[in-house]
Amino acid sequence: MKNRGTDYTRREFLATSTTGLVSVGLVSLSPRMAFGQDVKESAERPEAEIIYRQLGKTGLKLPIVSQGAGACNDAGVIQASYELGVRHFDTAANYQFGANEQLVGDVVRRMGVRNKVAIASKIYTPRQRRNLNEKQAKKKLATLLEGSLRRLRTDYVDILYIHDVSTTEIVNDPVITETMKHLKRQGKVRYIGFSTHANMTEVLNEVARTGAWDVVLTSINFTMADDTDLLKAIANAAKKGVGIIGMKVMAGGSRWPNPDSRREYSSSTIATASLKWVLRNENITTVIPGYNNHQHMKEDFSVAGNLEYTEEESNLLSDNSIKLGMGFCRQCRTCLASCPRDVDIPTLMRTHMYAAQYANFHLARATLDDIPRQNSLRTCSSCDICVAQCANTVDIRRRIEELKVMYA
Ligand code: SF4
Structure with a gap:
């Protein structure tokens, strides 16, 4: 070269x-x-x-x-x-x-x-x-x-x-x-x-x-x-x-x-x-x-x-309320098994973080595009079954709704 x-x-x-x-x-x-x-x-x-x-x-x-x-x-x-x-x-x-x-x-x-x-x-x-x-x-x-x-x-x-x-x-x-x-x-x-x-x-x-x-x-x-x-x-x-x-x-x-x-x-x-x-x-x-x-x-x-x-x-x-308040999605995938429609919830949470927290809309778009269509936003029926699975107080429902407004 x-x-x-x-x-x-x-x-x-x-x-x-x-x-x-x-x-x-x-x-x-x-x-x-x-x-x-x-x-x-x-x-x-x-x-x-x-x-x-x-x-x-x-x-x-x-x-x-x-x-x-x-x-x-x-x-x-x-x-x-x-x-x-x-x-x-x-x-x-x-x-x-x-x-x-x-x-x-x-x-x-x-x-x-x-x-x-x-x-x-x-x-x-x-x-x-x-x-x-x-x-x-x-x-x-x-x-x-x-x-x-x-x-x-x-x-x-x-x-x-x-x-x-x-x-x-x-x-x-x-x-x-x-x-x-x-x-x-x-x-x-x-x-x-x-x-x-x-x-x-x-x-x-x-x-x-x-x-x-x-x-x-x-x-x-x-x-x-x-x-x-x-x-x-x-x-x-x-x-x-x-x-x-x-x-x-x-x-x-x-x-x-x-x-x-x-x-x-x-x-x-x-x-x-x-x-x-x-x-x-x-x-x-x-x-x-x-x-x-x-x-x-x-x-x-x-x-x-x-x-x-x-x-x-x-x-x-040492303030536990801060940790919980941040609602960081650690991509543990615990919620995945609960979704009857195979929505890729962790990657959607990461997409939300890039858009709403980093204001990095390019990265949010690229991350969203990495999700196969059948596992992405449009597939989610907002049934909320996943919400109870998350031990990290991630506000999954609100974040998905916000993503739908931005990208669906
Ligand atoms: S939303 Fe909660 S359960 Fe799902 S991957 Fe993120 S931290 Fe884990």
Whole structure:
């Protein structure tokens, strides 16, 4: 593949990673970049030293707070994040229908910092991998990656995830595994992994067992503190050298007008408490909170040098009404068996979270489109049988009705 001016650096980078630790962003920073017209506010670094952790056996060292750039449409926020100390940007081929990869790629290229940041992307969604034979699957994976590289304006991604995996069948699929390894050998991908929102425990345990994959991006937040199986699976995978990155770390609840959580606590406290809860687990290398403005960027990155709870944060985390008030759907699938029409309730709940809580309508649409027609919104008759099955007080009925208004 034609190199675009980073070949020497990349080879050097790759060579270093095979022999020892690679520190992303340990190179001293240049002063504020000259092309700062997109920077609307200056990005001040936190006073405390930024904490770095190693991403499993990859050897990559990352600051504990990264940017989930998926909903971001402001180049200035991405640039300011880099200036603040963020060194890992998470995107996906289908975020904003490809425009998000373009944005991340443009900023990184314009700043000339490709060799100082880790870019993670995701391809091969459930819909894209449906009903493919071996030849088609190989071709699809390769074609999707080429599209991502083109949009990201780079010749390699640091982490490439298979997008949205909830079965061990995918983890063990020989065609996917071999094709991803092949892309790695070609130097187009440095590390391979899965993103998982549902059945995370099984996916993590299987990845740990096989030893064939480098990274898992898993849903984890304080409302799941009682899920000891998941916490054990994270610990087990980390012990086996799998790099663990956390997503959904704020339970979708810090920055939406949820009166139950806002009554006693500011959105800033909810955000920092949520991030600290995840990051105090040292098996988790870094987290990817999604933000799209300078204020949220600063709030999120403020924990990168200090994981001590304030009194208010401790109070929030021990307040059970907050956990219940957030109504986070942990994608446990308990409700699925109760539905006489096979509606994919967990994925609909995730769609609702993206639309109503993240205000990320592109992602909501893409998630909805991943549900086979026969299991989606129109099939739901609003019989309410599922509601009683949910132990996590997810307001399934209201959320489905709202989705019907938006999308049916
Ligand atoms: S709605 Fe409730 S029961 Fe259904 S997947 Fe979500 S948390 Fe589990």
